[in-house]
Amino acid sequence: MTQDPPEGRVARRQRRNREALIQAARVIMSEKGVDGATMLEIAEAADVGAGTVYNYFKSKDELAIAVLEEMMHDLAQRIERVTDTFDDPAQVYAYGVRTVLENATQDVRWRQLLNRSEVIADATFRRMGPFAIRDMQTATAAGRFHVQDAALVWRLATHAIVGVSLAITTGQLSPTVIDETVVRLLCMTGIGEEGARELAARPRPALGPELAD
Amino acid sequence: MTQDPPEGRVARRQRRNREALIQAARVIMSEKGVDGATMLEIAEAADVGAGTVYNYFKSKDELAIAVLEEMMHDLAQRIERVTDTFDDPAQVYAYGVRTVLENATQDVRWRQLLNRSEVIADATFRRMGPFAIRDMQTATAAGRFHVQDAALVWRLATHAIVGVSLAITTGQLSPTVIDETVVRLLCMTGIGEEGARELAARPRPALGPELAD
Amino acid sequence: MTQDPPEGRVARRQRRNREALIQAARVIMSEKGVDGATMLEIAEAADVGAGTVYNYFKSKDELAIAVLEEMMHDLAQRIERVTDTFDDPAQVYAYGVRTVLENATQDVRWRQLLNRSEVIADATFRRMGPFAIRDMQTATAAGRFHVQDAALVWRLATHAIVGVSLAITTGQLSPTVIDETVVRLLCMTGIGEEGARELAARPRPALGPELAD
Amino acid sequence: MTQDPPEGRVARRQRRNREALIQAARVIMSEKGVDGATMLEIAEAADVGAGTVYNYFKSKDELAIAVLEEMMHDLAQRIERVTDTFDDPAQVYAYGVRTVLENATQDVRWRQLLNRSEVIADATFRRMGPFAIRDMQTATAAGRFHVQDAALVWRLATHAIVGVSLAITTGQLSPTVIDETVVRLLCMTGIGEEGARELAARPRPALGPELAD
DNA sequence: AATGAATGAGTGTTCATTCAT
DNA sequence: TATGAATGAACACTCATTCAT
Numbered sequence: 001m002t003q004d005p006p007e008g009r010v011a012r013r014q015r016r017n018r019e020a021l022i023q024a025a026r027v028i029m030s031e032k033g034v035d036g037a038t039m040l041e042i043a044e045a046a047d048v049g050a051g052t053v054y055n056y057f058k059s060k061d062e063l064a065i066a067v068l069e070e071m072m073h074d075l076a077q078r079i080e081r082v083t084d085t086f087d088d089p090a091q092v093y094a095y096g097v098r099t100v101l102e103n104a105t106q107d108v109r110w111r112q113l114l115n116r117s118e119v120i121a122d123a124t125f126r127r128m129g130p131f132a133i134r135d136m137q138t139a140t141a142a143g144r145f146h147v148q149d150a151a152l153v154w155r156l157a158t159h160a161i162v163g164v165s166l167a168i169t170t171g172q173l174s175p176t177v178i179d180e181t182v183v184r185l186l187c188m189t190g191i192g193e194e195g196a197r198e199l200a201a202r203p204r205p206a207l208g209p210e211l212a213d
Numbered sequence: 214m215t216q217d218p219p220e221g222r223v224a225r226r227q228r229r230n231r232e233a234l235i236q237a238a239r240v241i242m243s244e245k246g247v248d249g250a251t252m253l254e255i256a257e258a259a260d261v262g263a264g265t266v267y268n269y270f271k272s273k274d275e276l277a278i279a280v281l282e283e284m285m286h287d288l289a290q291r292i293e294r295v296t297d298t299f300d301d302p303a304q305v306y307a308y309g310v311r312t313v314l315e316n317a318t319q320d321v322r323w324r325q326l327l328n329r330s331e332v333i334a335d336a337t338f339r340r341m342g343p344f345a346i347r348d349m350q351t352a353t354a355a356g357r358f359h360v361q362d363a364a365l366v367w368r369l370a371t372h373a374i375v376g377v378s379l380a381i382t383t384g385q386l387s388p389t390v391i392d393e394t395v396v397r398l399l400c401m402t403g404i405g406e407e408g409a410r411e412l413a414a415r416p417r418p419a420l421g422p423e424l425a426d
Numbered sequence: 427m428t429q430d431p432p433e434g435r436v437a438r439r440q441r442r443n444r445e446a447l448i449q450a451a452r453v454i455m456s457e458k459g460v461d462g463a464t465m466l467e468i469a470e471a472a473d474v475g476a477g478t479v480y481n482y483f484k485s486k487d488e489l490a491i492a493v494l495e496e497m498m499h500d501l502a503q504r505i506e507r508v509t510d511t512f513d514d515p516a517q518v519y520a521y522g523v524r525t526v527l528e529n530a531t532q533d534v535r536w537r538q539l540l541n542r543s544e545v546i547a548d549a550t551f552r553r554m555g556p557f558a559i560r561d562m563q564t565a566t567a568a569g570r571f572h573v574q575d576a577a578l579v580w581r582l583a584t585h586a587i588v589g590v591s592l593a594i595t596t597g598q599l600s601p602t603v604i605d606e607t608v609v610r611l612l613c614m615t616g617i618g619e620e621g622a623r624e625l626a627a628r629p630r631p632a633l634g635p636e637l638a639d
Numbered sequence: 640m641t642q643d644p645p646e647g648r649v650a651r652r653q654r655r656n657r658e659a660l661i662q663a664a665r666v667i668m669s670e671k672g673v674d675g676a677t678m679l680e681i682a683e684a685a686d687v688g689a690g691t692v693y694n695y696f697k698s699k700d701e702l703a704i705a706v707l708e709e710m711m712h713d714l715a716q717r718i719e720r721v722t723d724t725f726d727d728p729a730q731v732y733a734y735g736v737r738t739v740l741e742n743a744t745q746d747v748r749w750r751q752l753l754n755r756s757e758v759i760a761d762a763t764f765r766r767m768g769p770f771a772i773r774d775m776q777t778a779t780a781a782g783r784f785h786v787q788d789a790a791l792v793w794r795l796a797t798h799a800i801v802g803v804s805l806a807i808t809t810g811q812l813s814p815t816v817i818d819e820t821v822v823r824l825l826c827m828t829g830i831g832e833e834g835a836r837e838l839a840a841r842p843r844p845a846l847g848p849e850l851a852d
Numbered sequence: 853a854a855t856g857a858a859t860g861a862g863t864g865t866t867c868a869t870t871c872a873t
Numbered sequence: 874t875a876t877g878a879a880t881g882a883a884c885a886c887t888c889a890t891t892c893a894t
Contacts, residue, residue, distance in 0.1 A: 010873075010878075017879095030383060032328065035248035039864060049880040051866080060864065108324045108382040115245065169321040170243060171423045210384040223853080230854095252889060262855040264891080273889065436857075436894075443857095456809060458754060461674035465885060475859040477887080486885065534750045534808040541672065595747040596669060597849045636810045649874085656875095678868060688876040690870080699868065 018056050020046040026067045033112045034064050061114075065123065068113045072127035075103060078207050080131065090144035090191060093135040094199040097157060098182050099207060100128060104165035105178065111169055121162040129154050136189060146190030157185050231269050233259040239280045246325045247277050274327075278336065281326045285340035288316060291420050293344065303357035303404060306348040307412040310370060311395045312420060313341065317378035318391065324382060334375040342367055349402060359403030370398050444482050446472040452493045459538045460490050487540075491549065494539045498553035501529060504633050506557065516570035516617060519561040520625040523583060524608045525633060526554060530591035531604065537595055547588040555580055562615060572616030583611050657695050659685040665706045672751045673703050700753075704762065707752045711766035714742060717846050719770065729783035729830060732774040733838040736796065737821045738846060739767065743804035744817065750808060760801040768793050775828060785829030796824050 024045035028037040039060055043053050057063040079099050083092040104110055104120070114120055132154045139145040147153055164181050167173040179200065186196035237258035241250040252273055256263050270276040292312055296305040317323055317333070327333055345367045352358040360366055377394050380386040392413065399409035450471035454463040465486055469479050483489040505525050509518040530536055530546070540546055558580045565571040573579055590607050593599040605626065612622035663684035667676040678699055682689050696702040718738055722731040743749055743759070753759055771793045778784040786792055803820050806812040818839065825835035 008873090014878080033246065033248065033325070035246065036328070038862085051881060052879055054865070055878065102388055106318055106381060106388050107384055108321050109384070111321045112246075112325065115249070168319060171320055171322070174419050175315055175319045176419050204389075206387045206389050227853085251887085263889095264856060265854050267890070268853065434894090440857080459672065459674065459751070461672065462754070464883085476885095477860060478858055480886070481857065528814055532744055532807055532814045533810055534747050535810070537747045538672075538751060541675070594745060597746055597748070600845045601741055601745045602843075602845050630815075632813045632815045653874090677866085689868095690877060691875055693869070694874065 017046065017048055017052065021048070021053060021056055021063065022066050022070050025063050026070060029064060029067055029113060030109050034060070034114070039063075064113050065119060068110065068120065069123050069127050071107075071109065071113075072123055074210060075100070076128050076131055078210070081208055082205055088144065089135060089139040089142050090189075090195075090199055091202060093132065093139055093145070093189070094182070094186055094202070095204060096128070096132055096135060097161075097185050098178075098200070098204065100124065101161050101165060101178060101181060101185075104161055105168050105175065111166075117162050117166055121158045124162065125155055125158040128158075132157070139189070144191060144195075153188050156188060160185060230259065230261055230265065234261070234266060234269055234276065235279050235283050238276050239283060242277065242280055242326060243322050247273070247327070252276075277326050278332060281323065281333065282336045282340050284320075284322065284326075285336055287423060288313070289341045289344050291423070294421055295418050301357065302348060302352040302355050303402075303408075303412055304415060306345065306352055306358070306402070307395070307399055307415070308417060309341070309345055309348060310374070310398050311391075311413070311417065313337065314374050314378060314391060314394060314398075317374055318381050318388065324379075330375050330379055334371045337375065338368055338371040341371075345370070352402070357404060357408075366401050369401060373398060443472065443474055443478065447474070447479060447482055447489065448492050448496050451489050452496060455490060455493055455539060456535050460486070460540070465489075490539050491545060494536065494546065495549050495553050497533075497535065497539075498549055500636060501526070502554045502557050504636070507634055508631050509561075514570065515561060515565040515568050516615075516621075516625055517628060519558065519565055519571070519615070520608070520612055520628070521630060522554070522558055522561060523587075523611050524604075524626070524630065526550065527587050527591060527604060527607060527611075530587055531594050531601065537592075543588050543592055547584045550588065551581055551584040554584075558583070565615070570617060570621075579614050582614065586611060656685065656687055656691065660687070660692060660695055660702065661705050661709050664702050665709060668703065668706055668752060669748050673699070673753070678702075703752050704758060707749065707759065708762045708766050710746075710748065710752075711762055713849060714739070715767045715770050717849070720847055721844055722774075727783065728774060728778040728781050729828075729834075729838060730841060732771065732778055732784070732828065733821070733825055733841070734843060735767070735771055735774060736800070736824050737817075737839070737843065739763065740800050740804060740817060740820060740824075743800055744807050744814065750805075756801050756805055760797045763801065764794055764797040767797075771796070778828070783830060783834075792827050795827060799824060 021042065024042045025037065028042055028045060031037075039053055040050050042063070043050050046053075053063065057066060079096050083095050086092050086095070104124075110120060129151065133150040136145055136147045136150040136153060140147045140150075160181075164173065164177065168175055168177070182200045183193070183196045186199055187193055189196075191199065234255065237255045238250065241255055241258060244250075252266055253263050255276070256266050259266075266276070270279060292309050296308050299305050299308070317337075323333060342364065346363040349358055349360045349363040349366060353360045353363075373394070377386065377390065381388055381390070395413045396406070396409045399412055400406055402409075404412065447468065450468045451463065454468055454471060457463075465479055466476050468489070469476050472479075479489065483492060505522050509521050512518050512521070530550075536546060555577065559576040562571055562573045562576040562579060566573045566576075586607075590599065590603065594601055594603070608626045609619070609622045612625055613619055615622075617625065660681065664676065664681045667681055667684060670676075678692055679689050681702070682692050685692075692702070696705060718735050722734050725731050725734070743763075749759060768790065772789040775784055775786045775789040775792060779786045779789075799820070803812065803816065807814055807816070821839045822832070822835045825838055826832055828835075830838065
């Protein structure tokens with residue numbers, strides 16, 4: 001009964017470097033935007049050589065994507081922490097959908113990070129998918145939702161969310177459409193319009209603060 | 214009986230150029246961000262030579278500011294169009310404050326346009342000031358507000374709005390603070406907390422669409 | 427009856443710059459190879475700013491192609507100077523074909539300049555085409571050749587030349603195949619094998635020296 | 640009764656690595672040129688780690704030299720195979736000189752491999768020297784040549800060959816000088832101009848193909 | 853005032869080489 | 874000795890800005 005071999009020094013340094021790079025990029029890119037951040041300053045902030053960044057990320061773009069995914073991971077955990085106490089599994093999913101949509105709309109960094117919707121949608125799908133899918137399945141088991149292919153529903157939802165949020169942040173849509181968007185996305189779970197409206201109208205506890213680095 | 218002395222050809226072309234440049238920059242910078250937009254492509258879109266831009270704007274930064282101000286001007290007009298029909302002058306101001314705050318929070322372009330809060334606050338103060346100040350004075354005359362130096366109150370409000378919106382868009386504050394922020398800003402007019410809450414709670418008609426270029 | 431408007435100062439400087447760049451690149455790239463030459467040293471040798479090079483050539487590659495074409499142009503002129511005195515028009519073409527082939531094989535710079543055969547073949551086709559085609563047509567008119575579509579024959583010849591020379595310079599073929607290659611290429615003109623052999627066997631005056639820059 | 644002490648596993652692997660590296664470099668550098676080839680891809684093609692290359696070659700330059708020498712070794716063997724059947728020992732040397740000159744002129748890889756003449760001359764001197772010197776001595780013993788210090792003559796010849804070939808490949812000399820160059824180099828052996836011309840004029844069987852890797 | 857060629861500082865990225873393991 | 878992660882110098886290329894015309 002051996003444990004995992006106690007991660008060698010090299011592997012440890014690599015993990016540290018990778019994380020340090022993502023954190024440094026997260027801070028700097030959030031401040032100045034992706035274009036404003038230079039690879040050199042990120043490298044220096046992470047205390048590695050200029051070329052080392054490219055041992056971990058093939059390009060600045062890939063680093064930006066890693067930062068985006070890290071932020072999504074964070075968000076997912078903050079959502080978990082709130083929904084932990086919910087009794088109704090359907091409400092867990094509803095809270096998640098709403099929160100993701102609001103963040104996509106209001107956290108500039110999501111857009112500042114990448115201008116390409118597909119990338120954001122993809123990251124959202126992959127990083128938050130496990131939770132969303134689990135929630136839908138739980139709610140379906142509890143008889144609240146009626147979803148067969150939860151992954152598909154989540155795929156549809158992420159693209160819809162990103163598309164709408166893009167339209168809002170570029171002034172094509174008014175932010176007031178958020179409420180109705182949530183209702184429509186909940187309808188996709190087969191809960192019925194009444195149920196969807198009721199879910200969407202429930203009071204929503206505020207999200208905890210962003211995790212420190 | 215002549216009209217305004219028929220603006221000479223030169224002056225006409227200059228106005229056209231300036232406006233064309235702002236419109237071109239608005240479109241391109243909205244799409245690609247300030248950094249992503251090049252002065253050359255803006256010049257070409259506005260159908261002027263590369264160097265000509267600098268006859269109108271001292272730098273790319275100054276052009277971005279002009280675009281920001283243009284967008285604020287637009288927003289002010291769209292607000293006017295809605296509040297035109299309001300009976301209560303206090304509500305006019307309340308609607309304006311809330312709308313500016315929501316836009317500052319949700320329209321990425323404001324931040325994408327400039328990273329410096331002071332500049333945004335300043336532009337907001339100057340471009341929307343005439344309306345806001347007028348509204349406060351009207352409401353004061355009607356006995357709803359009690360404001361002596363409306364310009365000062367508006368100055369305070371703009372900096373507060375921009376600061377809070379920055380905190381929201383960078384994840385330091387939850388978007389849910391918006392409601393309370395509006396109430397507190399209304400309190401500054403001397404309407405009293407009860408009145409502020411009541412004003413803030415009134416239904417808000419949606420803003421009209423952005424003006425075409 | 428006006429002359430060409432006496433080329434303005436701008437146009438003059440531009441021509442000077444372009445030529446200076448090509449000459450500088452020709453010298454430096456010949457010495458160190460394309461990869462070994464840096465755009466900055468070429469710019470400095472041509473006495474222009476680092477960025478200016480890109481006003482004339484979209485990329486280093488394009489500059490290398492321009493140098494290649496310049497060298498072909500030179501070669502064409504040196505061939506002309508020799509063949510000027512030939513009586514037999516067929517011999518003019520024969521001399522040209524042989525000389526191009528020998529140069530392609532022996533002047534490292536052609537290969538050092540570009541590693542891509544198609545580009546070399548294309549440059550050869552375009553820069554020497556006018557001469558080669560004219561020669562074939564003259565020889566056809568004189569009853570020596572029987573060529574309908576001279577451009578096509580020249581197209582075939584250039585690709586064949588470049589392909590064979592590549593094989594020779596990479597050691598796949600022995601340089602001794604050059605003689606037979608010339609004969610076969612001459613056969614394409616319809617002069618018949620005997621005639622081709624006779625043409626190929628004639629003594630060949632040496633080419634003059636490369637033109638100074 | 641043991642043979643050569645059965646080269647230990649270590650020594651065997653070392654020889655294999657060194658050879659594999661040279662072969663890999665030969666192929667890749669021939670394709671892309673020295674600058675175009677990266678040490679990493681060479682290492683991978685030879686199936687060793689990136690750092691391992693430096694246990695065998697101090698630098699990329701030194702590896703390129705090793706490749707050059709390997710190619711010379713090859714060439715020497717291919718020459719041997721042809722001259723094996725020659726009766727006149729003087730002709731063996733003559734064939735060798737001519738072949739080296741032609742190759743230096745026509746095989747781009749020699750120049751692509753290294754830009755410094757001295758290095759090429761040196762490699763030629765060392766790798767082909769044993770054969771050339773032996774041939775001169777044999778021919779002297781047979782009364783055909785009159786050479787006292789064969790190594791010196793070969794030293795002179797190699798520098799002359801490389802110098803002329805450089806001039807040809809850079810367009811300073813016409814390839815037609817090759818014939819006369821061979822004659823003059825043969826004269827250095829004391830065979831007399833007549834003899835040299837006669838030797839140079841003899842038909843030359845083609846070289847066999849390059850050895851596969 | 854308008855033009856667009858010239859400029860050069862600044863950036864992302866590559867890669868030969870080193871070195872700790 | 875073999876490894877491959879780390880390094881940083883070097884380079885192609887972009888683009889805001891200037892300035893001669």
